[in-house]
Amino acid sequence: DRLVYSGSAFRTRFGIDVSAYQNRASENETIDWTAVRSDGVDFAMIRIGLRGYSTGKLAEDAFYRQNIRNSLNAGIETGVYFFAQAITVEEAMEEADFVIERLRTLESEGLQINGPVAYDWEMHDSSYRVYGTTPEMATACAIAFCRRVQEAGYTPMIYAGSYVGYMKYDQGAIA
Helix, strand or coil, X not given: CCCCCCCCCCCCCCEEEECHHHHHCCHHHCCCHHHHHHCCCCEEEEEEEEECCCCCCEEECCCHHHHHHHHHHCCCEEEEEEEECCCCHHHHHHHHHHHHHHHHHHHHCCCCCCCXXXXXXXXXXXXXXXXXXXXXXXXXXXXXXXXXXXXXXXXXXXXXXXXXXXXXXXXXXXX
């Protein structure tokens, strides 16, 4: 029931993206991370927070602590992502600082992710506050977020769907 690469040119791993939506769809709003690991999941990217796509307000994912803790305890490589809606470089740095603050708090509680920190800037339609953002600004925001995350000692990465990846990001600058 999964798409599998059977060639030898690339090494692949199976991972999942988890947010409050998956918790709310699970019994007792709790994901069975032991079952997830037994199902062959090698890594999980946990949504740590988001910027509202209409309001621009920053918010934590309601289940990020629980999901990070339980994913790590199940022996799954665990990274985080932030659903970004930055329209300026300053907002992108604010988003990065939001993530870094939460990661530092987790570390003070004895939890440390062992995967990357991803920037997930999305735009589906004109209801998104980022609608109309120029490719130059979208690229500058992604780079600013990643630099700030890297300066804080984490490994940055960028999540991108095909539209954002090819139409909004300057791939040369991102590289």
